[in-house]
Amino acid sequence: MSNSNHWSKEETADFSYTFLAWYEREKRTLPWRENKDPYRIWVSEIMLQQTRVDTVIPYFLNFMTLFPTIKALAEAPEDTLLKAWEGLGYYSRVRNLQKSAIQIMEDFDGKMPQTAAEISTLKGIGPYTTGAIASMAYGLPTPAVDGNVMRVVSRLFEITDDIAKPKSRKIFEETMQDIISRDNPGDFNQAMMDLGSSTCTPKNPSCNLCPVNEFCQSYEKGTVGNYPVKSKKVKAKPVYYVGMIIKNEKGEFLLEKRPTEGLLANMWTFPLFPEEMMTHEVEVPAGGLHEIASEQTQQIVLKQLQEAMTQKYQLHPTFMKRPLPEIKHIFTHLKWFIACYYGQVDQVKLTDLPENCEFVHPENFEKYTFPGPQQKMLAQYQKNIGQKK
DNA sequence: AATGCGGGGCG
DNA sequence: CGCCCAGCATT
Structure with a gap:
């Protein structure tokens, strides 16, 4: 099981400073990072579920041109909507996106809800996406735990909980809750995901280039290869x-x-x-x-x-x-x-x-x-x- | 907790 | 070419 106390206040602040400075230097320029428009962040996060950044970019730009607002999305004809998603896969994502847009028009006066609890009531928005929107659009210190984050965090703290098990997500959320930057949780979450996709990769991580390797317990011990613990679902x-x-x-x-x-x-x-x-x-x-x-x-x-x-x-x-x-x-x-x-x-x-x-x-x-x-x-x-x- | 959803990358 | 990937809803 994981330990519940991670870093001292000083270490936590030190980590955030180093990590956010790295993110500021290295972050990719992406269309949904131009501003903090919750609608753009929402759409991008839905598209990014199970889908690579490079694939998403052209779809995102087209989607924003066709449906620039929540209202436009709510009123979009079904075939136009599906056409805009054609090739992205997981088509229930776009149906849920529109359901939620309609829900926002009816229940939230056309404005994206601004609390994690309300955001998570929207169709197609689970724990990860709730955290992503709450932190990136509204600056709330909400963890956004996806596969990248579980990998990074498991290596930082040598957490041995099996990331293939649904209930392990809670452990990682609690850990993130402890270390997330209160000043800039949105960038902190995005930095986690960038680090996971660029440096702290599943295979052959570039630990020597990692901006936070001095904080990493598994790096210190030379056990990076042991993390994350992930059971192979031996296919029956x-x-x-x-x-x-x-x-x-x-x-x-x-x-x-x-x-x-x-x-x-x-x-x-x-x-x-x-x-x-x-x-x-x-x-x-x-x-x-x-x-x-x-x-x-x-x-x-x-x-x-x-x-x-x-x-x-x-x-x-x-x-x-x-x-x-x-x-x-x-x-x-x-x-x-x-x-x-x-x-x-x-x-x-x-x-x-x-x-x-x-x-x-x-x-x-x-x-x-x-x-x-x-x-x-x-x-x-x-x-x-x-x-x- | 297990399963379906759909593409893309990888070996 | 088959295998694996991974958020969410559903069951």
């Missing part, structure tokens, strides 16, 4: 299954016990088959098996289901034509997608079932351990089929 690997929900004439369901080792060991599920076994002859839509449009393709899949059931269980179910909507279940390292087919069998001959399989009545399900995916399959069945007769 997708695995596709077909689930068989087989009911016999006594109302019992076929359950299968999983192997004694490995994932979900010894737990019970409806039989699961790797999807490829059913679909090696067909193309599966992105949304899963239940989105197969062609009757013919469905028939091929059904035929494969039949063969699989015969081979493994000596059962000959009558299947529904389409599977239930695909179920998702996320493990740490795997993401299961299961398309369940419901089928009925007449035969009650149990002798041919494999040893790890049983027909079980729902009354007795509580005696069996069901893992998450099985709970979801069961719920999906009950929702779609279990009710109706």
Whole structure:
């Protein structure tokens, strides 16, 4: 965890002085830095979300020509607006921008609200953008914590909180709250972001050129490379299954016990088959098996289901034509997608079932351990089929 | 806490 | 070419 006391008053003042002097010398000339017009700052900050400065500049200039005021933005026709954003991506940003402009016309008398609390009520403005506008336009000492700032601050104070976790943002906001310049919070925030993009870069930071390296704890210790701590979200690997929900004439369901080792060991599920076994002859839509449009393709899949059931269980179910909507279940390292087919069998001959399989009545399900995916399959069945007769 | 949104840069 | 990036809203 982070320490809560960072620098003495003197060190804090010393840092601000050095840092702001550097910013004054080195800051880039950008169209939205010409003045402190809150509208310009707002639009630029929205455009800069997930978008590089060089990309934003021409869009910003064009946007300001087309919609020079909040009122003009609020009244802009949808197609003109979208056209002005074309190519920037994340189009909900521009829709929210206009929603907020309308909100400002109606609730704030056409003037940008001037407190952090009010600014943050606007659509598309979260914690970062609130801090950016409040500090840059109104001189409020509000942190504006984005990825750059978390990186810089984590190195300055050797903060080990994982910046990939949403709740870590709070730690960095508190740290910024402690060190932000009360005299010039807007430039302080912008200096943080400039430093992060120019010098205190993710890879190969230019510490020897850094204006504040004498304040940097990780630089002093030679541990800059350890920061920020950022967990890689190990992408859960997708695995596709077909689930068989087989009911016999006594109302019992076929359950299968999983192997004694490995994932979900010894737990019970409806039989699961790797999807490829059913679909090696067909193309599966992105949304899963239940989105197969062609009757013919469905028939091929059904035929494969039949063969699989015969081979493994000596059962000959009558299947529904389409599977239930695909179920998702996320493990740490795997993401299961299961398309369940419901089928009925007449035969009650149990002798041919494999040893790890049983027909079980729902009354007795509580005696069996069901893992998450099985709970979801069961719920999906009950929702779609279990009710109706 | 996890996911979708859309481009661009990078290996 | 696929992988990763990162604020915000939504769920």
